[in-house]
Amino acid sequence: MRIKISFLGLFFISVLMHAQNNFIPGSVITAEGTTRNGEINFQDWKRSPKQIEFRNGNETMIYTPDLLQEFTVNQETYISRYTSLDVTEQNLDKMHADTPVEFMDVHVFMKQIVRGTINLFEYFDSRSHYFVEKGDDFRELNYRQMLTKDSKLRPQKNFIGQLNLLFSDCKSVKASNSLDYKREELMEVIEKYNHCGETDYKFKKKNKIKSDYGVFVGVGLTQLKFERTTGVFEGFEPEHTVSYNVGGFYEIFINDQLKKWSVLGELGYFSVEDSYEYSYVYSAALDYKSHQNLKFDLSTIYLNLMVRYRFNTNNQKIVPFLEAGPSFNYSLSGSMEVDQHKDNVEVDNYYVFELRDVIYGLQLGVGVDIAKFNVGIRYVTNSKVLNFADRTGLNSFNARVSYSFN
Structure with a gap:
């Protein structure tokens, strides 16, 4: 799991470094009055730029104000x-x-x-x-x-x-x-x-904050993991089981021109359940085994706070993106029960383990926007799922489809 997170972290860093370049179609008029079409490194400037980077084919030039009459981009x-x-x-x-x-x-x-x-x-x-x-x-x-x-x-x-x-x-x-x-x-x-003299003219104010909202549904493969499998969990080997989530989202765009950076809030419902059978040798001399049947189920209401970066270079129809952020899960219901039967022992053991009320996690995702639809995959890691074991993890790969109402 650590290797996966490290790899995704490095991937995000490389993307953010690459994101500093954003060449999109633009034009300049030089001080001599010549118009040149090409690409300009557009940065959705808040402070007025002191210079711009212009590219035409393999040629890249730096233009300062004294070299241009004007330039147009986005x-x-x-x-x-x-x-x-x-x-x-x-x-x-x-x-x-x-x-x-x-x-x-x-x-x-x-x-x-x-x-x-x-x-x-x-x-x-x-x-x-x-x-x-x-x-x-x-x-x-x-x-x-x-x-x-x-x-x-x-x-x-x-x-x-x-x-x-x-x-x-x-x-x-x-x-x-x-x-x-x-x-x-x-x-x-x-x-x-x-518009002096136009009696029907009315000024239309622009929205200061661009936002979006919609719904999503997803299905995933979820894995229950223990960092140390001792005691009743000895011999447990994690497997993936199907999980489901559904909910709604609200998105606020940080730069409203190209809609590259945004902050995403999601309120959703998550559900997973499965059972596992496993065993281990508790008496090597007599080859006696302990047999366990573990049942696990969990349903939560969760809040995700994500930062999303879109590779939107010219408002194209298909826009890839990366996203990351924390997850806060509130347990609605759930339990983990273990039935244990030992060879040569008549009485079976039964254990019940409580889930935490609040489970914290981290999410990393990739996907694409296609018109009003958003299709993506997320890796979700949650730690401290059970009260008794801080190292109990719940990891998922989720496929999700979102629909925007804007």
């Missing part, structure tokens, strides 16, 4: 601009009443989040900076926190006045003083301006 466009950036200190531990307002000329990539008469862009370093473009006018929407002499934070919302100047040719749109310097709010007011 239906997202990043433009390159040499501009003035507000770098006023915003770390409260370093701020004081005389903190100066500072700007720095930088050449950066920024993501386009609204396209229209007014374009809106986002640049993120330690915080979000929003830029607008209307005709030949390109500038940062200025917002910062300043510390007063009585040590209170005072927001400077200069961006509201900047927006209202840009909106001056549309009387029906105005940036209110309560507007926050946040992506969704800025997108909404700018989109309203871009």
Whole structure:
């Protein structure tokens, strides 16, 4: 079992190292205006990238902002601009009443989040900076926190006045003083301006968290194991028996663009039962044997918390994945009973062993997504199944099919 877990662990590590590269179809427009199609190493950037890796055939190039006008990948466009950036200190531990307002000329990539008469862009370093473009006018929407002499934070919302100047040719749109310097709010007011005069226009907010839910059913081969087979368990040789599980899942995607990383919660029902016959010699001189009949059954309600990684490189139809996480089982019912009959002994022995109320485990799995279906195999190892023996294990290989309602 340790060899299996070690092998799967090494396999996971190698996959995670490989996952740092994610070349998907993309294009760049060079500083000279030439468009090149190929693949870009897309990392679902939270911080604006300082450079990108572009591949065309066997040629791989590193592009910095000064070498490009823009690039497009995963239906997202990043433009390159040499501009003035507000770098006023915003770390409260370093701020004081005389903190100066500072700007720095930088050449950066920024993501386009609204396209229209007014374009809106986002640049993120330690915080979000929003830029607008209307005709030949390109500038940062200025917002910062300043510390007063009585040590209170005072927001400077200069961006509201900047927006209202840009909106001056549309009387029906105005940036209110309560507007926050946040992506969704800025997108909404700018989109309203871009649709000025359209009486039926309504801004649609994007879901901040992508999620999925559904049901699953599975069948497995489960093995009851003892690390040390002594006493009544001497001579026991584990065999695999059929087990069943069914339940529902809820999945939250960590990066909502490619849906690569996700956290999966599962609530399910598990059931297994079997019987074993085995014997051992308890008197070698007389060749007397002890014969045991072991009956085992267990049913649990379980909660799995899994982290899943999908090899989704271009939203393809069949997506392989790896997953791992802990398992928490609450015993609904179950027992382990042993009938023992010894040669030349008239009285039989009968033993009953109690199962633990809570059984902890670890799961490792592989599989594929096919449309709304998910087909996978999991290796499940549970330890400390019985109260009397900490080394009692319950290991399974499960084949599972899930169906998503989203």
